[in-house]
Amino acid sequence: GAGVSQSPRYKVAKRGQDVALRCDPISGHVSLFWYQQALGQGPEFLTYFQNEAQLDKSGLPSDRFFAERPEGSVSTLKIQRTQQEDSAVYLCASSFLGRDDNEQFFGPGTRLTVL
Amino acid sequence: AQSVAQPEDQVNVAEGNPLTVKCTYSVSGNPYLFWYVQYPNRGLQFLLKYITGDNLVKGSYGFEAEFNKSQTSFHLKKPSALVSDSALYFCAVSPYGNNRLAFGKGNQVVVIP
Known part of the structure; x- marks a missing residue:
């Protein structure tokens, strides 16, 4: 059984470039989450989808960050005009039901480095 | 707002000795509590969770955790540590009704052979 997959695994961007990070959740999982993990820190919540609906985007740090899940499966996190402070590992997670007692299954992450 | 504290940066333990990783939390309402482990270049792996019921929760790889409401703690324990348990451990909280x-910031566990 395939787990959560993310691509690319590593991304280097020049400051000011736009990037797009992809997440393929476990098939059938209703909920999808994005987290940002800075070096030496725990993951910080960015946004949450239930199917195609973005129910919580309160963790997105600025309007340069945008996430979508148009068909309720694959999700893309887009960062416009990247800044050095955006350098982090971006983690995607999915869970089976739209319930907060469900464990989240995490992908390996995309390490973004902004030069 | 909810928060988690993992007070120790690194926990060193000899192989075969008991392992404890501490976690305290702050949340309004009833908490859902989780422990995850992270190995290098791999995603977070779920270990165990507390939702309700028995305060002692058993999880993967021989780990267990005890929920203590009065002390707002959820410490992770393993009776006999293995070298392969060396990894980064994260405690997490989700308040009821909020996904x-x-x-926490994580604890590096180093098991010494």
């Missing part, structure tokens, strides 16, 4: 997880 977002709040993570």
Whole structure:
């Protein structure tokens, strides 16, 4: 059984470039989450989808960050005009039901480095 | 807002000795509590969770955790540590009715052969 997959695994961007990070959740999982993990820190919540609906985007740090899940499966996190402070590992997670007692299954992450 | 504290940066333990990783939390309402482990270049792996019921929760790889409401703690324990348990451990809390997880900063566990 395939787990959560993310691509690319590593991304280097020049400051000011736009990037797009992809997440393929476990098939059938209703909920999808994005987290940002800075070096030496725990993951910080960015946004949450239930199917195609973005129910919580309160963790997105600025309007340069945008996430979508148009068909309720694959999700893309887009960062416009990247800044050095955006350098982090971006983690995607999915869970089976739209319930907060469900464990989240995490992908390996995309390490973004902004030069 | 919810928060998690993992007070120790690194926990060193000899192989075969008991392992404890500490976690305290702050949340309004009833908490859902989780432990995850992270190995290098790999995603977070779920270990165990507390939702309700028995305060002692058993999880993967021989780990267990005890929920203590009065002390707002959820310490992770393993009776006999293995070298392969060396990894980064994260405690997380999700308040009832809110799907977002709040993570602690993590504890590096080093098991010495």
